[in-house]
Amino acid sequence: MVIYFHRKIKGNKKIALFSHDDPQSALADSAGEDPRLPMLLQLSRSCIRRSFSTGRILRTQNLVTEVSQNDVVSFYNAKVINYANRSIRPVTLKELIRFGQPPLSRQSLTQCAHYARTELPVRLAMRVRAFQNLPFIVGTNPHIKDVYRLYYESFDSLEKYSDLQDSEYTSDVEFAEKLKDLVERHADNIPTLARGFLECKKYMNTKDMTAFLDDMIHARIGIRLIAEQCISLIHATKEENNHDQLAKNYIGIINTQLSPARVIRQCADFVTELCEFNYGEAPEIIVTGHVDTTFTYVPVHLEYILTELLKNAARATVENAKKANLPIPAVEVAISHGSRDIGIRVRDQGGGVKPEDLNHIFEYSYTTVKNDDHDDSGNIFSGITRLAMQSGVGGPMAGLGFGLPLARMYAQYFGGSMTLISLYGYGCDIFLKLKHIDESLGQLEI
Structure with a gap:
């Protein structure tokens, strides 16, 4: 052999x-x-x-x-190398929104589809080459190899659309189905990569692993935004009854009147159910501040970030209260509408983070959860990986060490920030700042 x-x-x-x-x-x-x-x-x-x-x-x-023969073919595929050597063409959020400004015209839809079918193969090829440049022993890990194959197969599926002239491109529906397949098949990439790199930590130094994952996740966000925006706009043209008020607030997957309070309550309901299932009880989650404020943002990004923060807060709060045999205190979420950004503070009384862990909490694969909590069958929080945010994100994780780093990357993608302040022995405050992206549309590139 x-x-x-x-x-x-x-x-x-x-x-x-x-x-x-x-x-x-x-x-x-x-x-x-x-x-x-x-x-x-x-x-x-x-x-x-x-x-x-x-x-x-x-x-x-x-x-x-x-x-396998397919692995060898993908490694030496000249098309992958050719596309990966091209430069990406960043699109600003303003341009992405302009594609879907009502009334949605055929010209706008054609421009959006043209950008997606010419740009996505380039970005996918770059991800394929990034996997191929991993150390050999890391690349043979079954979890990492599975994700590598998905990226190669997605590139192979979309590449044929790239060189078509607009006159040759005849089926929006067919292309949308290809993109939908890409989004669905890659939904679990992050937890799969998390498991792979958790197993390969000793074969790759932290700096190189962080650089690879930062690039991979940042590229993944852009790929999914472009794909899902195109899917949404194509489907919008096919729907006859698309005139309800909620739909009017959307331009593709971007909500121009997103209510942080509503998203917080939805995520709180979800986390409360999971917490009650796992522990038998859950903390009350109280929302205060500027609860009527709205802003322009991508809902699935905010859903992921808030679910991860609330999940961590609820888990720590219940476990700390049970350990001290005390009543479970509430988790408080405050909203602030500033002139340049939306501020969200999540405050818990979960005991805080140990000083020796504090400098590592945003590192990939670093976790304070015990190894026996990683078992999917014994911990409902691990099930969030498969249940939550399948569209666009991939779900928060308990015990894999990717939850907070990934949440912070989503916050930073559009110029926001995430800061954690710990009072060890008492609890944590996490401050989330999200820019008013409608006021900086021309500067935010995807």
Whole structure:
């Protein structure tokens, strides 16, 4: 059996063989003159295979990893390399909204679809190449490989639309279905990546892992925004009864009259049910401040952020109260309408964050949840991964260490911020600031 392995070392293409005793060590290097030509390595039948799910090293009669023909084809696909070498064409939020300004014209829809079908393959190809440049042992992790294959298959599915002239592009519905398939298939990418990198932490330094995940998640947000905006606009033209007041507030997936108080209450109801299911009781969640304020924002982003913050607050509050055998105090959420941003403060009495954990809470894969809480069957909060925010985000996670970093990235995407202040022994305040994006539409790029 043959394994293909390319790796960049100091700008040159190299081949590396791994020893039986240490899969990370390179025994031999040889340069490849043509990067498009795969090089074949015959490995010994007896070798080390890492079982990522158990964390043990097993000596087997199999290869370190079996690389399918499709994996090899995707790695050496010249189209992927060609598209990945192109520059992305950022679109401002103002332009994205302009595509869907009522009345929605055929010209606007054509412009939106043209941008999506020419831009998305480039961004997807860049993600494929990012996976291919991961350390070999990390790339063979089954969770990470699954996400890699999804990105390659999505690129392969959309690439055929990229070079079509507008006159050749004839079916909005067909293209919308392709985009819908992309969005649905990638819904669980973040929890899948979280599990993969949790298993691979010792094979990749924190700085490189953070850089990869920052780029991946930032790109993912942009890809999904473009795809979902296009889907929404195409479907809007097909709907006959789309005149209710709520629909009038939407331009694609962007709500121009979004009520933070309403979103907070919806997320609070959801988190309360989960908390009661898991603990038998839940804290009251009180909403105060400028409860009548509205602003322009992407609802699924705010839903994810608030669900994650409320979930953390509720969990800490209940566990801390039970430990001290005290009544469960309320979680307080205050809203402030400023001249430049919307402020939201989430205050709990959950005991705060230990000083030694405070500098790590926004690091990927860092968690204060015990290992035995990771079991999906025993912890309803793990089920949020599959239940919450399937459209656009992927759901908050307990115990995987991605919840707060991801929430902060969504807050920062449109120029906002998230700050945590802990009073250890008492509780936490988290301050969320979200810009009035309708006042800076021309500067916010996707």
